[in-house]
Amino acid sequence: MERPENFDRYLAHFRVRSRLARKKLYRRSLFIVGGLAVGAVAVLMAWLADHAQDIFAAGLRTAPYLALAATPLGFALATLLARHVFPNSQGSGIPQTIAALQIENQASRAPLVSLRVAFGKIVVMTLGLLFGASTGREGPTVQVGAAIMFAMGRTAPYRQSGFLLAGAAAGVAAAFNTPLAGIVFGIEEMSRSFEQRTSGLIIGAVIAAGLTSLALIGDYSYFGSTAERLPLSSDWFGVLVCAMVGGLSGGLFIRLVASFAKGLPGRAGAAIARWPILFAMLCGLGVALCGLNGDASVFGTGYAQARAVVHASGDIDYWFAPLKFVATTLSAISGIPGGVFSPSLAIGAGEGSALSLIFPHLALGALALVGMVAYLTGVTQAPITAFVIVSEMTDDHAMIIPLMLAAVVARAASRLLSREGLYHALSHGFLASARAEPAKMA
Structure with missing residues (x-):
């Protein structure tokens, strides 16, 4: 029995379309799973930051001048670890993520957003707060989120910039429990542009991170709800x-x-x-x-x-x-x-x-x-x-x-x-x- 005319061409076309569909599904799954992971890690970082500050505050209540000795020593230890054990973990972490977005070479990009840097970021950030540093954990969450998404994206044969951008946006969303701000941050601050191909995936990662935060610590406003008004006047x-x-x-x-x-x-x-x-x-x-x-x-x-x-x-x-x-x-x-x-x-x-x-x-x-x-x-x-x-x-x-x-x-x-x-x-x-x-x- 002869095959219908053009059957082989249609079959090849079907196979190509199926392969592309599987790749897209795999990529979208990575974004969602990565967003869930970023949300969970963001909650962990918030817990560590809060408890580190509580321990330092308790120490000050016992010995008010403890900071004069503990804070300089803590800064020295944190700097030593950041420079020699976890390089590229210093500071906020957002500049490293921005730099990684501008680098196309994977080998050059990796040291800025590796899982080792992410682990060091969490450890040394917590150490700084344990000794009274005037720092936050939201910026570090951006680098950690980017590192998690970067690690997941390396298993897919696609450009990694979308994964980095989504990880950064998801980090902000989960850190502040502000999904809309996470999307805006990813567009305005991290990419300085709106890429149509990755915007939907960014939103997906942000939603996943937000749902994880919501499931683990509930619905809350970072500074609580306010009802302030400022009517138009000379004020x-x-x-x-x-x-x-x-x-x-x-x-x-x-x-x-x-x-x-x-x-x-x-x-x-x-x-x-x-x-x-x-x-x-x-x-x-x-x-x-x-x-x-x-x-x-x-x-x-x-x-x-x-x-x-x-x-x-x-x-x-x-x-x-x-x-x-x-x-x-x-x-x-x-x-x-x-x-x-x-x-x-x-x-x-x-x-x-x-x-x-x-x-x-x-x-x-x-x-x-x-x-x-x-x-x-x-x-x-x-x-x-x-x-x-x-x-x-x-x-x-x-x-x-x-x-x-x-x-x-x-x-x-x-x-x-x-x-x-x-x-x-x-x-x-x-x-x-x-x-x-x-x-x-x-």
């Missing part, structure tokens, strides 16, 4: 002032951290390069002094202090913002692993509360929210991410318009001091190192 002048202050201070933070990352000129820079562990100890001592002057509230992520300001549930400490700014700067330039997301939100909330002295008729919670968006925008220069993440964290949609205005003004103010956001400014060093040196798998 909006306070929004503009708060936005300018946050943008300029965020730009100053970029300049300081980026300058130390590139290396200071002259003898100071040479001394830091020669004795990095000693420099880290000095930074730790500075953080300890800031923390003692700030009634110990300056240590750690600053989450509790920011939440208290947003809900106006505590006394206003007008020195909190400047002390937290100094402590966070010292932590960032020391070389220890740790993020700046949570400390930035705390600094912004502190700046907003301090401005209540000048604008007493504005609701304290509203000023705090504006300050958080302004300073976070000033640091990242990602205005959409900043106002989306704060509005989603507080479940307060009535403040979206003033938060949008604050983000736009803050970005303009920040760019007066720095042409790039912190993460992109720091990514150049990692990118240059990865391209200049032969890749060594971590």
Whole structure:
């Protein structure tokens, strides 16, 4: 019996289509499973961070001056581990992920987002918080999420940039329990573009990470729900002032951290390069002094202090913002692993509360929210991410318009001091190192 005409051609076409369909299904499955894994690890990192801070706080209650010895030693140990045991784990981790996205060579990309770096990030980040560092765990979650997705993506014959991007976005979504902000962060901050082919997969990974976080720790708003309102009136002048202050201070933070990352000129820079562990100890001592002057509230992520300001549930400490700014700067330039997301939100909330002295008729919670968006925008220069993440964290949609205005003004103010956001400014060093040196798998 003869085959119908063109049967072989149709059969070959069917086989090709089936093979492509299986590949697509496999790839989508990797994104979903990876998102579940990122969500679970993000919850673990949150638990570790909270308990590390609780242990340090308990130690301070027993011996108030413990930080003067423990924090410098902790910074020294964390820096030693980050430099010699887990290289590429220092700092936030977002610059490393941005650099990895720009590298096409897999062997050069791998040391920035390997599972070993992810493990080291978790361990040394927790160690830093255990000794009072003014750092956060959200930025590290981005690098860890990217590393998990990168490891899973290596089993598929596709470009890895989509996996890295999805892991970073899922990390933000799970860390803050803000799925929309995770998507916006992936588009605006990490990729600086919208890739149609990977956008749906990013959303899938974000949903998987969010569902995992929801299943493990329940539905919650990062800073709790607020009902702040800011009607259109002359009081909006306070929004503009708060936005300018946050943008300029965020730009100053970029300049300081980026300058130390590139290396200071002259003898100071040479001394830091020669004795990095000693420099880290000095930074730790500075953080300890800031923390003692700030009634110990300056240590750690600053989450509790920011939440208290947003809900106006505590006394206003007008020195909190400047002390937290100094402590966070010292932590960032020391070389220890740790993020700046949570400390930035705390600094912004502190700046907003301090401005209540000048604008007493504005609701304290509203000023705090504006300050958080302004300073976070000033640091990242990602205005959409900043106002989306704060509005989603507080479940307060009535403040979206003033938060949008604050983000736009803050970005303009920040760019007066720095042409790039912190993460992109720091990514150049990692990118240059990865391209200049032969890749060594971590």
